[in-house]
Amino acid sequence: MGEIQRPVYVSEAIFADEVGMQYGRYGDHVIKSAYQPIFSKSEQWLRPIAVEGLAAVYLRGERIPCKELFRKTPPEDKLFIESMCRALHLRNLHPAGLNKIDLYFNFDPSSHDRLEPSVREIRYMAKRLTDMHINPRNLVCEVTESAALDDDVLLELVREMRRHGIRLAIDDFGTGQSGWERFELIEPDVVKIDSRWFQRLVAEPGAIDLLTRLVGKFHEFDIPVLVEGVETPLHLQSALDAGVERFQGYLFGRPALAGSQFNEHPVSLASLLGAAPLYSLLQAEQQRRMYF
Numbered sequence: 001m002g003e004i005q006r007p008v009y010v011s012e013a014i015f016a017d018e019v020g021m022q023y024g025r026y027g028d029h030v031i032k033s034a035y036q037p038i039f040s041k042s043e044q045w046l047r048p049i050a051v052e053g054l055a056a057v058y059l060r061g062e063r064i065p066c067k068e069l070f071r072k073t074p075p076e077d078k079l080f081i082e083s084m085c086r087a088l089h090l091r092n093l094h095p096a097g098l099n100k101i102d103l104y105f106n107f108d109p110s111s112h113d114r115l116e117p118s119v120r121e122i123r124y125m126a127k128r129l130t131d132m133h134i135n136p137r138n139l140v141c142e143v144t145e146s147a148a149l150d151d152d153v154l155l156e157l158v159r160e161m162r163r164h165g166i167r168l169a170i171d172d173f174g175t176g177q178s179g180w181e182r183f184e185l186i187e188p189d190v191v192k193i194d195s196r197w198f199q200r201l202v203a204e205p206g207a208i209d210l211l212t213r214l215v216g217k218f219h220e221f222d223i224p225v226l227v228e229g230v231e232t233p234l235h236l237q238s239a240l241d242a243g244v245e246r247f248q249g250y251l252f253g254r255p256a257l258a259g260s261q262f263n264e265h266p267v268s269l270a271s272l273l274g275a276a277p278l279y280s281l282l283q284a285e286q287q288r289r290m291y292f
């Protein structure tokens with residue numbers, strides 16, 4: 001990638017386009033916000049209750065997978081990039097008309113091995129929420145599956161977010177570090193089931209019983225379960241049968257760049273369960289790799 005002379009502060013690398021949506025620059029890369037809807041079951045309907053903020057990366061005008069940027073980013077700049085993505089999702093939420101529903105945003109423990117600067121960033125973000133017309137209770141921080149270098153650091157960062165009213169979610173449960181140990185450490189408000197793990201369960205006869213037991217266990221703690229990677233009517237029906245109440249995936253819609261029209265209307269379960277898949281699983285996987 002070559003050495004990039006980035007600004008000291010994230011705000012100095014953020015700009016606004018002609019319609020007021022904000023984007024970031026890192027060298028020749030442009031980073032934009034995209035939002036994917038999250039639905040909750042209400043009787044025979046699914047209602048949009050949240051969006052997940054995802055980063056869309058462009059290199060000299062061409063769209064590239066996000067992991068390509070992160071793979072080439074020097075370790076000392078990873079926190080800067082993650083902070084930029086988070087700032088963009090927050091800043092674009094109100095202009096995009098989405099500040100009345102929840103925003104899920106990612107938090108990678110491996111980028112936060114130093115406690116002091118990470119705590120400063122959380123506090124600065126919390127102070128800016130009022131200016132951005134955001135209620136902290138509408139924010140859900142997703143702790144990803146990456147192993148934190150120090151669980152004590154992770155725990156203190158989680159506590160700092162809770163002090164400011166931000167809720168926590170375990171992301172990608174079923175893979176990597178996202179198991180019961182991480183669950184007991186963080187005590188999350190929401191658990192997100194990993195998309196690939198979920199799809200493997202659906203594909204194996206009888207394996208969905210494992211998800212049913214898992215969902216029941218979380219419900220004993222009064223914790224809702226969100227399944228990612230719902231790409232087909234079979235995925236949706238399997239998740240419903242397992243007792244899942246929150247859903248995300250290409251069956252409902254792909255991530256849309258900030259400023260795109262957001263459909264706030266509920267969708268009937270009957271129409272979704274009878275729908276033809278919009279994407280093949282291969283296409284859905286290729287789409288997922290374009291975001292983080």
